[in-house]
Amino acid sequence: MKLKRLKGETIDAYVLIVPLLVLLAVFILYPVLANIYVSFFKWKGIDKPVFIGLQNYKTMINDETFWVSIKNTLVLLIYIPLGALLPILLSAILREGLKGWPFFRAVIYLPNILGYVILGMIFSIVLRKIGPLNSLLTIVGLGSLALDWLSKPDLALHALGLIYGVWLRLGFGCIFFLAAMSSVDESLYDAAKIDGALWWRTFVSVTLPSIRFSIEFWIVLSFIEILARAFPFIYTFTRGGPGFATFTLEYGIYNSGFVAFKLGYASAWATVLFVLCGIIAFFQVKLMRRNING
Amino acid sequence: MANTYTRTINKIMYLVLGIFAVIAVYPIFFAFFTSIKSASEYVNNKLSFPVKITFENYYHVWIKGNMLKYFINSCILIPCALIPYIFVCVSAGFAFGRLRFPFRFAIFLTVLFLMIFPQMLLSIQIFQICRKLNLINNYFGLILTWVAYFAPFGTYIMTTYYSTVPMELIESARIDGTNIWQMLFKIMFPIAKPMIVIIVIIGFQSMWNELPFSLLLLQTESLRTITQGIGMMQGQYGLDDTILTAAILSASIVPLILFMFFQKQITMGAYGGAVKG
Numbered sequence: 411m412k413l414k415r416l417k418g419e420t421i422d423a424y425v426l427i428v429p430l431l432v433l434l435a436v437f438i439l440y441p442v443l444a445n446i447y448v449s450f451f452k453w454k455g456i457d458k459p460v461f462i463g464l465q466n467y468k469t470m471i472n473d474e475t476f477w478v479s480i481k482n483t484l485v486l487l488i489y490i491p492l493g494a495l496l497p498i499l500l501s502a503i504l505r506e507g508l509k510g511w512p513f514f515r516a517v518i519y520l521p522n523i524l525g526y527v528i529l530g531m532i533f534s535i536v537l538r539k540i541g542p543l544n545s546l547l548t549i550v551g552l553g554s555l556a557l558d559w560l561s562k563p564d565l566a567l568h569a570l571g572l573i574y575g576v577w578l579r580l581g582f583g584c585i586f587f588l589a590a591m592s593s594v595d596e597s598l599y600d601a602a603k604i605d606g607a608l609w610w611r612t613f614v615s616v617t618l619p620s621i622r623f624s625i626e627f628w629i630v631l632s633f634i635e636i637l638a639r640a641f642p643f644i645y646t647f648t649r650g651g652p653g654f655a656t657f658t659l660e661y662g663i664y665n666s667g668f669v670a671f672k673l674g675y676a677s678a679w680a681t682v683l684f685v686l687c688g689i690i691a692f693f694q695v696k697l698m699r700r701n702i703n704g
Numbered sequence: 705m706a707n708t709y710t711r712t713i714n715k716i717m718y719l720v721l722g723i724f725a726v727i728a729v730y731p732i733f734f735a736f737f738t739s740i741k742s743a744s745e746y747v748n749n750k751l752s753f754p755v756k757i758t759f760e761n762y763y764h765v766w767i768k769g770n771m772l773k774y775f776i777n778s779c780i781l782i783p784c785a786l787i788p789y790i791f792v793c794v795s796a797g798f799a800f801g802r803l804r805f806p807f808r809f810a811i812f813l814t815v816l817f818l819m820i821f822p823q824m825l826l827s828i829q830i831f832q833i834c835r836k837l838n839l840i841n842n843y844f845g846l847i848l849t850w851v852a853y854f855a856p857f858g859t860y861i862m863t864t865y866y867s868t869v870p871m872e873l874i875e876s877a878r879i880d881g882t883n884i885w886q887m888l889f890k891i892m893f894p895i896a897k898p899m900i901v902i903i904v905i906i907g908f909q910s911m912w913n914e915l916p917f918s919l920l921l922l923q924t925e926s927l928r929t930i931t932q933g934i935g936m937m938q939g940q941y942g943l944d945d946t947i948l949t950a951a952i953l954s955a956s957i958v959p960l961i962l963f964m965f966f967q968k969q970i971t972m973g974a975y976g977g978a979v980k981g
Contacts, residue, residue, distance in 0.1 A: 422884040423805035429788075430796040430815065430855055437852035438818045441829030448828075455832070500724060503717045515971050517725040521732065523959045523970075525913020527935045528952050532731045534938070535738075535945050542734055545750040580728060585971055609713050638822035642915040646938045660824040667828050668920070680825045691820040698816050698860065 442684060449677035459674065466678035476679070478654045479662050483637065485567055486658075489575030490632045494625060496576060497583025502617050504584060505591050515588070519581035526578075526639075530646035533573050534560065563655035566648055570656050574643050575636060583628065590624035591617065627697045633690045637683070659683045732956075739949040746946050761950035771954050773926065774933035779958075781929060782911050785847040789907050790900060792855045797862020798892045802874055812863065819856040823916040826853075831920050841924045849917050854910050858903040865899040866892070901969055905962070912959060930955045 449466055451459035470476050500518065504511050521529060536543050537559040544556035560566045598620065602612045618625075641660040644650060650657040650665070657665075659679060667676030738746060739761050741754040749755065765771045799805070800812045830849055831840075839845025873895075877887050893900070918932040928936070934951050937943060963970065 418884075419803055419878075420805040423799040423803040423808070425884065426795040426799035426803070426888070427811065429792045430859060431811070433792070433848065433852035433855065434815065434818055436833065437830060437849055438821060438826060440833070441826040442818075442821060444829045444832075445825065500721070503720060506717060508714060508717060508721075511721075512971070514721040514725055516967055518721075518728045519971055520963070521728055523909060523963045524732070524956050525909070525915075525931060525959075527913060527915050527931050528955060529731070531934065531938055531948065531952055532735050535948060536731055536734060538945070540750075541945075542750040549751070577727070580724065608709075634820055638820060638825075641822065641824050642913075642935070645915065646935055660822050663824045663828070664916075667824075673828055676828055680828065683822065683825050687820050687822065687825070691817045694820060695813055695816045699813065 445677045445680045445684065448674055449681045451674045453674040454671050455673045462674070466675045469675060470678050470682075475654050475657060475662060475665075479657045479659050482567055482654075482656060483658055486571045486575055486636045486640075487633070489571040490629060490636070493576045493579040493583070493632055494628050497580050497628075498587050498618070498621070498625070499613075500580065501584050501587035501591055502613050504588060515584060518584055521578065522581040526643035527646050529573075529578065530643040533569075534647050537569060560648055561652050563652055566652055566655045570644065570647065574640060574647075575632070578643075579632065579635070586628060587621060587624060590621040594620040623697070623700070627694075630690060630694045630697060634687075634694070637690065638687055659686075735949040735952050738946055739953045741946055743944040743946045746944070761944075761946045762954065764947050765950045765954055769951070770925070770928075770933060771930070771951060774928050774930040775954070777927060778912060778930040781843055781846070782908060784843065785850045785911055786904060786907055788847065789851045789855055789858065790904065792851055793858035793862050793903055793907075794893060794896065794900065795888060796855070796859045798866050798888060800859065800863040801866025802869060802871070815856050815859060819860070823853065827916055827920050830917070834921055840921060841927055842921075843927070846917060846921045849921065850911055850914065853917070854907055858907060861903055861906075862896065862899060865896055869895065898969070901966070905966055905970060908962065909959060 448459065450461060450463060452462045452465070453459035504515055524532075535541055538544075539558040539561070543559070547553060547556040557565060559569055594617070598616045599612065602616050607615070637658075638660070640658060641664065644656055644658065644661060645664075648656045650661040659682060662679045663676045663683065665676075666672045666679060734751075737752075737754055738750075740757045740759065741749065742756070742758050742760060745755060796815075800808060800815075834840050834842075834845040834849070837845070839848070873891065874887070877891060882890070913931055914929075915931055915935050918929045919935070922928055922932065934955050937948065937951055
């Protein structure tokens with residue numbers, strides 16, 4: 411049923427959303443569009459921009475670090491399935507309501523309240539050559555595995571994937587999937603029990619299909635985390651190193667923009683990131699609108 | 705038979721939960737134990753409890769270092785940013801969730817779309833804007849940037865909440881001649897308290913832990929936020945890990961206390977449900 415709009419409702423509504431829209435226009439929409447514009451200029455930030463057409467893009471595709479950052483991002487994306495599966499499994503276990511389960515839920519969530527900056531720092535200490543992880547490995551007799559984790563390019567990148575892409579997703583993932591599972595019809599579980607289905611079987615044929623929309627949404631969120639939110643973590647974890655081993659597109663913008671002050675060039679990187687984020691945002695919006703009556 | 709099966713399954717489940725609980729908190733405990741060890745003890749004892757507890761590292765960070773200053777900065781800055789953040793999220797959420805106006809859905813989808821862009825992508829231009837408006841090294845610039853960046857998500861949560869509020873509530877207030885501000889402050893704020901708590905928790909965490917914007921907009925040392933101060937310590941050579949961990953723990957105290965108080969809201973369904981979309 412569509413109710414008639416009341417007098418003044420339109421004006422009132424616009425008054426209420428104007429603060430948000432103004433802020434978004436100035437601090438998000440304008441920067442995004444201006445980036446694309448600036449990417450066609452040579453510009454150091456204080457001088458007058460000089461139009462150079464596609465030169466920044468040409469430089470970029472010949473820039474080895476650009477392709478390295480794309481490759482690194484792809485490697486990090488490999489960790490998304492594990493970063494979804496583990497929290498789903500943990501939530502399915504927590505959902506069973508074992509004695510003391512809220513305690514486990516709280517403990518598993520705990521790291522998520524510390525920010526990426528702090529967690530990145532803690533792990534940079536934990537993985538040091540003379541750090542606690544290697545002490546542990548030596549004590550349990552696996553001294554040969556005590557590697558210099560963050561100085562070997564491959565190890566550093568996979569450590570980033572495992573910590574940032576999986577470990578860090580556990581706590582929030584549990585809360586997220588527990589909420590999803592709480593709306594699953596309990597009678598499905600009862601039916602499975604009567605059929606004598608084993609735990610694993612129930613998990614695969616009842617739990618997973620019932621939360622598939624949430625899983626989709628989680629995958630989209632994971633893409634966002636890797637493409638668009640990883641900078642603070644990497645900044646304190648490895649500073650993009652060793653060499654360019656954990657360099658990402660975000661880090662490229664930081665390096666060319668705020669270290670080398672080539673703002674036009676940095677904007678070309680930013681435009682690539684904009685296109686990738688735009689594609690993901692499209693899926694995100696599509697999934698989010700399911701919740702809102704249009 | 706079924707009983708043995710259940711018992712075995714339960715044991716396995718406890719084992720899995722136990723392992724993941726340890727994996728989750730060990731890094732934090734490690735940081736805590738390291739922060740109360742002396743540097744010389746840490747060399748030989750990386751893993752277990754400190755033999756001799758020392759607060760030397762905290763003294764170094766808080767009294768000799770600038771931690772106290774950064775801490776106070778964050779404690780002033782964040783409440784100042786949270787007030788406009790709440791106002792923006794609640795009023796826009798109310799409008800999107802419960803008022804009818806042209807282009808409502810299109811505008812709302814645009815807001816959701818703008819939520820995704822990484823801070824680094826925006827930062828080049830935000831820096832230019834703030835420079836033109838003389839907002840570099842000025843908390844006002846950072847507050848506006850933070851609210852703009854974090855409000856869309858809070859607005860989304862408030863919108864999903866308000867769209868479940870019965871229409872009659874608004875209709876009858878309308879007919880009574882209540883104006884929009886009275887409706888906002890007398891009806892919409894009070895009924896949404898539990899959700900407002902949730903967006904405040906999310907907003908607080910986002911701001912307390914924020915790095916790229918503060919790094920960019922606050923260049924004077926005396927203005928730095930706590931997370932920024934710590935992020936920059938990381939690069940300095942010659943700082944002992946024991947001192948770094950003391951800094952880490954110092955910055956984590958407020959979020960940890962917050963978690964103790966709001967543990968229920970954070971880990972219960974509402975939070976996950978609000979966010980899950």
